[in-house]
Amino acid sequence: MKIEIRNLSKKFGDQKVLDDINLTIKQGQKVAFIGLSGSGKTTLMRSINGFVTPDVGEIIVDGKKIDYRSKKEVKELRAKVAMVYQLFNLIERTTVLHNVLTGTLGKKRVLSESVAVGMGFFKKSDKKKAKDILEFVKLADKYDERVDSLSGGQKQRVAIARALMQEPKILLADEPTANLDIKTGKKILKLFSKINEKEHTTTITVIHQLELISEKYFDRVIGLSNGKLIFDGHPDELTHEILTSIYGDLESSEDDEEFGDE
Amino acid sequence: MNKKVAYALWAIAFFVVIWSFQISQVSITALIEGYQYGIDLIKEMFPPNFKNFDTIVELLGETVAMGVWGTIIGTIISLPLGFLGARNLAPNKIVYVLINEFINILRSIPDIVYALIFVVSVAVGSLAGILAIIFATIGLLTKFYIESFESIDMKPIEAIKSTGSGYVYMLRHGIFEQALSLISNYTLYLLDHNIRIAMVLGLVGAGGIGMELYGELRYFNYDKVAAMLICILIILSLIDRVSNYAREIILHSSKHNHEYFKKTFLAILFLALGTVAIIYKPLELGSLIAGLPRVYETLAGFFPLDLGRIEEFGFLMLETIAMAIAATVMAIVFSLPLGFVLAKNIKVNTPTRVIVGEFVNFLRAMPDLLFAIILVSIVGLSPFAGVLAIALHVTGFLAKFYAETIESIDEKPIEALTSTGSSKLHILYHGYFKQIVPLFHSYNLYMLDRNVRASTTMGLVGAGGIGFELIMSIKLFEYQQTATIILLIIIVVSIISKVSSYFRKKLV
Numbered sequence A: 001m002k003i004e005i006r007n008l009s010k011k012f013g014d015q016k017v018l019d020d021i022n023l024t025i026k027q028g029q030k031v032a033f034i035g036l037s038g039s040g041k042t043t044l045m046r047s048i049n050g051f052v053t054p055d056v057g058e059i060i061v062d063g064k065k066i067d068y069r070s071k072k073e074v075k076e077l078r079a080k081v082a083m084v085y086q087l088f089n090l091i092e093r094t095t096v097l098h099n100v101l102t103g104t105l106g107k108k109r110v111l112s113e114s115v116a117v118g119m120g121f122f123k124k125s126d127k128k129k130a131k132d133i134l135e136f137v138k139l140a141d142k143y144d145e146r147v148d149s150l151s152g153g154q155k156q157r158v159a160i161a162r163a164l165m166q167e168p169k170i171l172l173a174d175e176p177t178a179n180l181d182i183k184t185g186k187k188i189l190k191l192f193s194k195i196n197e198k199e200h201t202t203t204i205t206v207i208h209q210l211e212l213i214s215e216k217y218f219d220r221v222i223g224l225s226n227g228k229l230i231f232d233g234h235p236d237e238l239t240h241e242i243l244t245s246i247y248g249d250l251e252s253s254e255d256d257e258e259f260g261d262e
Numbered sequence B: 001m002n003k004k005v006a007y008a009l010w011a012i013a014f015f016v017v018i019w020s021f022q023i024s025q026v027s028i029t030a031l032i033e034g035y036q037y038g039i040d041l042i043k044e045m046f047p048p049n050f051k052n053f054d055t056i057v058e059l060l061g062e063t064v065a066m067g068v069w070g071t072i073i074g075t076i077i078s079l080p081l082g083f084l085g086a087r088n089l090a091p092n093k094i095v096y097v098l099i100n101e102f103i104n105i106l107r108s109i110p111d112i113v114y115a116l117i118f119v120v121s122v123a124v125g126s127l128a129g130i131l132a133i134i135f136a137t138i139g140l141l142t143k144f145y146i147e148s149f150e151s152i153d154m155k156p157i158e159a160i161k162s163t164g165s166g167y168v169y170m171l172r173h174g175i176f177e178q179a180l181s182l183i184s185n186y187t188l189y190l191l192d193h194n195i196r197i198a199m200v201l202g203l204v205g206a207g208g209i210g211m212e213l214y215g216e217l218r219y220f221n222y223d224k225v226a227a228m229l230i231c232i233l234i235i236l237s238l239i240d241r242v243s244n245y246a247r248e249i250i251l252h253s254s255k256h257n258h259e260y261f262k263k264t265f266l267a268i269l270f271l272a273l274g275t276v277a278i279i280y281k282p283l284e285l286g287s288l289i290a291g292l293p294r295v296y297e298t299l300a301g302f303f304p305l306d307l308g309r310i311e312e313f314g315f316l317m318l319e320t321i322a323m324a325i326a327a328t329v330m331a332i333v334f335s336l337p338l339g340f341v342l343a344k345n346i347k348v349n350t351p352t353r354v355i356v357g358e359f360v361n362f363l364r365a366m367p368d369l370l371f372a373i374i375l376v377s378i379v380g381l382s383p384f385a386g387v388l389a390i391a392l393h394v395t396g397f398l399a400k401f402y403a404e405t406i407e408s409i410d411e412k413p414i415e416a417l418t419s420t421g422s423s424k425l426h427i428l429y430h431g432y433f434k435q436i437v438p439l440f441h442s443y444n445l446y447m448l449d450r451n452v453r454a455s456t457t458m459g460l461v462g463a464g465g466i467g468f469e470l471i472m473s474i475k476l477f478e479y480q481q482t483a484t485i486i487l488l489i490i491i492v493v494s495i496i497s498k499v500s501s502y503f504r505k506k507l508v
Helices: A041-048 A071-080 A096-104 A111-118 A124-136 A152-165 A182-199 A240-247 A250-255 B003-023 B028-045 B053-085 B093-108 B111-121 B126-150 B154-161 B167-204 B209-218 B222-251 B259-280 B285-300 B310-342 B350-365 B368-379 B383-407 B411-418 B424-455 B467-475 B479-507
Strands: A003-012 A015-025 A030-034 A056-061 A081-084 A170-174 A202-206 A220-225 A228-233
Touching (some): A030 A182, A041 A056, A041 A202, A071 A081, A081 A152, A096 A152, A111 B424, A124 A152, A152 A182, A170 A182, A220 A240, B003 B310, B053 B126, B053 B259, B093 B479, B209 B368, B310 B350, B310 B479, B424 B479
Antiparallel strands (some): A003 A015, A220 A228
């Protein structure tokens, strides 16, 4: 599924968060979105699954323009595009298995099955698949534990398992490592690479920790600043100058700027 | 938990509920037949007769004073007990265990049972009421204080110690500074609770407006009863509101930044309550202390236990438990829709929410025993009256808890479910419902625990359960039977309390 983004612009109030973005992402690419907070990377990502409706421009997924007004079409799109979050967004007081099974909720079902799922009864085949995926993310033994008893890294793997239940062609990840330590963060990105290799899934990751941007995990980096696309290339091509243009002067911002009133 | 075990537990729960409804004679027909009595009762209540308004004010003053004095003395005793009973502060394990077990026993005895004992041993009147409130307060408040002390962070304490500070400074700046807002919150809650309790202690002769109310009820002076009920409700809702507001200020002080305003408000509140307490019921500390030896004498008369009717009492205890279960289930059914209407994040038009809110406040303010004495005239002298009474009162709490839970729903997983392309109904079940159900069950269990205690007292006004035998044994001076019944209550309430708290810990 190719993603084509054409002339995309979006304003929140007076603030322009996306300014005429043009971009094509081929199936199976491993893309990182980088940029300062407020640079528009999350907004760009969220317009791919219809959480944000752009003001101008269009996104074409798999040759089909997203019609943001049609709820049905947006739902069908979302069923194919999975999402992973910074704060995991899990239901803490239920089991790992239930959380993973909720990944199938966008699937088309006949009425009787839909009613059963609405009452909390999933099909055996779904449960089997959920357990297989939990095996893949190495959480097979935790399936009937409550999510609130897990560590941060384990929670993120549950969230990834939920996303994999959708058998997504595209996997969006909004700062999936920001709440984890570097070591765990690397494991999560490695998992994304593994998913990418296995299913040829496109992965798009918004990421803040520069030390995690390497060709091991990504084959393309897209840099945004003030809503404009200012870098698009291989991780190797990220020079000090480019980083400065994206993040401003890194050294000075650490040393010279003082905290305002908090 | 294993799926099969879970299904089996649900099946058992289902049959237990059916059994409870049967034992406590819950019946729609009784309700329909009682409808006419209900209408007649309300007709006779109107217009309310305020001729004795001065007496009502006098009695209300006395009742509030009972609650205030009981809370003040209860607080003074509970503070050191709470300090010594906290796991992190107790001098040694023995003191910790002794205090905790002692207050567990104190807490398992319903307030009105204390009142009965003190009426018998000290005298009929408000002194017995104050004593009863003191004992009930110690049981509850010490427990709350222990929780407050246990929640403090020990790291700053070590920091203070490391400055070479003395014990008193450490106590003041390290421990109390941290626990103070929780302690004040619980104390205010107890004050509110105690004034409500004081309203009904008169039903067994322990002073306050309850005595007069029960008297008028027996002479079928329903217009006077109505006048008193209206006054009681006004005072109780007023106190409920002021106490909620004050607790809000204490717990979320950052919300109300006006330090000066805060302090003035609290000062006026305490001054007003203190004045009422002193004007209407100057504390007779002498007679209070003089009464204590007589309590000892009466308690000595409780032994040896008379186990002659233990089987009969055992059955009544089962009926009591059944009543509590039926009342809890009924309250859950009432509270679910109300809770959803009250939750601010659910779209409901404002007038509906305000009306429902006031109704729920009314249910909470009205003590269950007062509901019971009215309901026995509608559905007859049966456990069903007690069940309904408890269910109505508890709905006042449960609906509020439910609403707060729904308001605290985490929106993050909802977004995650939306991102899968899921339908609204599926999001409702898997996103919202799954989040709130464990918390709902936790509240339900807590209420069940509370309701067992409440249902042991319903029999005092003929609304079923063991309470009837309790009051009869006292009236017939069969104190050794009284003791057996009280012991039975302590055992059953403690067991249910332990089971409920075990499951609550698992849920939350």
